[in-house]
Amino acid sequence: MPYGFGKFLEEQGKSQQTIKDYQLVIKLFFQFIDKKFHKEKELYEINPRDVKDFLQDKLEKGSNRSTVNKYLSILRVFFDYAWQVGKVSIDPVMKIKSLPIHKKSIPPSAQSYVELLELLPEIRNHSDYTTQRKLVYLLALKGLRNVDFQFKKQDVQIERECVNLLLKNRIITFKDKADRELFIEQEKFIRHQDTPYFLITKKHNQSIFPIAFTTVVSHLEIISNDYSIDPKITVSRIRKEYATFLYQEKRMTIENIAYILGIEIASTTKLIRNSLEEKYRVKE
Structure with a gap:
């Protein structure tokens, strides 16, 4: 995975299956970005709208909210890491909220x-x-x-x-x-x-x-x-x-x-x- 992210996950104690899951989601995300802009977009050019569009695309293609939230969680970890190593100056995922899933949520x-x-x-x-x-x-x-x-x-x-x-x-x-x-x-x-x-x-x-x-x-x-x-x-x-x-x-x-x-x-x-x-x- 890019920028040493795979090694970072290993150091965090993630299993090989979890790392493969991360790799798949990140691959899907960048494939979506490439298709959307008809070119490879630099990491620092990615903004919150790009992430939201990716998540919406997955919803429209049949992914349930739990799965989309998992995608968001993985992207959140990836971009937080990218921010830590100085690859992005602003984390585009930081303020994006997960989709509410009422059966797992705590009512107000x-x-x-x-x-x-x-x-x-x-x-x-x-x-x-x-x-x-x-x-x-x-x-x-x-x-x-x-x-x-x-x-x-x-x-x-x-x-x-x-x-x-x-x-x-x-x-x-x-x-x-x-x-x-x-x-x-x-x-x-x-x-x-x-x-x-x-x-x-x-x-x-x-x-x-x-x-x-x-x-x-x-x-x-x-x-x-x-x-x-x-x-x-x-x-x-x-x-x-x-x-x-x-x-x-x-x-x-x-x-x-x-x-x-x-x-x-x-x-x-x-x-x-x-x-x-x-x-x-x-x-x-």
């Missing part, structure tokens, strides 16, 4: 922590999501703040039965086998990167930085679009939902919730109060 009124938690298995098994995107969602469900995502490799202790994440103000333990596998996959990828950080953002010149807040926002926004979650999920919103869930559903004390979130008791009280007030306003 159903945005509780429980429903976001129930979506986790599907996020973990999403074939087109990077391991890092899956981890961002998982970690957001544990109430991490934006700054908490910038932890280092040494802060992740992968044990035989669990993973311990050592944050500055608390320790989070992941006992689910599927969660542990995500950390293992990311560890395999990140061990070859010249950085002490576990989650990263790559700039155009291939410089590596701890994951940027904008990258976290982007991952959650893409998930929101793919699953028709409106309003979009954010770190702060999930954190509020998590605190309220622990208080109302798990019947935890404010002191215990403060310990879990790694914040002061007064801040926890305010967080839960604001969350409950927002819920009551929505009901009214």
Whole structure:
């Protein structure tokens, strides 16, 4: 595949079948572009309209919405990579939303922590999501703040039965086998990167930085679009939902919730109060 994209997918831990799927979709896309313009268009010349026309063409030729969304997800990964390696200055796919699929979407009124938690298995098994995107969602469900995502490799202790994440103000333990596998996959990828950080953002010149807040926002926004979650999920919103869930559903004390979130008791009280007030306003 062009620009070293195939090697990139291998480094991301994608299976050979998945890489073949990516290769096919990218080939179909460029064949469509060549036919549309009667010439080979340079990568930097491709714009959002070209991508939308390709997706519409697939719909008109009988592809269902799930398949078209898969095409979009693959193109999203490809052009994000092209942007990272400096082949395009603007990602033409970034603002294109996935087609809503109602049977898989979360209705606007159903945005509780429980429903976001129930979506986790599907996020973990999403074939087109990077391991890092899956981890961002998982970690957001544990109430991490934006700054908490910038932890280092040494802060992740992968044990035989669990993973311990050592944050500055608390320790989070992941006992689910599927969660542990995500950390293992990311560890395999990140061990070859010249950085002490576990989650990263790559700039155009291939410089590596701890994951940027904008990258976290982007991952959650893409998930929101793919699953028709409106309003979009954010770190702060999930954190509020998590605190309220622990208080109302798990019947935890404010002191215990403060310990879990790694914040002061007064801040926890305010967080839960604001969350409950927002819920009551929505009901009214």
